[in-house]
Amino acid sequence: MGSEASIQTVKAFFAAIGDGDRDGLLALVAEDSEWIIPGEGWPLAGTHRGHAGIANVQRMAAEELETTYPRPPEIIALADRVFVVGIATGKIKATGRSFNDEWVFDITVHDGKVTRIQEYIDTQALALASRKTNQA
Template sequence: MSIKENVQIVKDFFAAMGSYNEHDLLALAAEDIEWIIPGEGWPLAGTHRGHAELAAVLKKASEEVEMKYPKPPEFVAQGDRVLVVGVATGKIKATNKPFRDDWIFDITVRDGKVAHIQEYIDTQALARASQMDASGLA
């Protein structure tokens, strides 16, 4: 696939994530997709593999994290890799604590499908926003 086609696949994937269109999202993802979300102490951290785990982590994201994107992301591509550079603001719903996350997604497209995602995010900001106090309150 061309670089232009790979960028469009990633743009379509992001649009499907944004509207949580599970059908379109899974159609754009390889069966063996692997999505690595770094960090500890916040709801989405971990390695998520396959369609079932992809759907589960995005459902969890919609339930537990409120996110906005104040400006459109930038797409930078070479070969089968597309880097998506952006910023998100929002809050962790359980704690009602806000965060700002400057992020990069390193995405590999294989045979017209998103096959691998490695996130580079502000894990400290997200963990801090997820942290409850000693009484279990935010």
């Protein structure tokens, strides 16, 4: 699969997330996919596997976060690897605390399906926003 086809798959993946289109999202994800979100102390951290894991992390994101993207992300591709660079702002619903997260997604695409996502994010900003006010 060429770089342009991989970019189109990733753009469709992000559009499905933005539209809340669970079925469209899962149609773009391999059954044995893996989504790695680093960190501890915030709701989405962990490794999410397969369709069930991807659907669950998207459900949790909708329930736990209010997120906006102040500008479109930059997309760079090399064959089946696509790097998406962006900024997210928002708040953790449970705490009402805001965050500013500069991030990079390293996404692998095989045969038109997303097979792996490794996020590089500001884990400290997200953990701090997730911390209850009575925690040290």
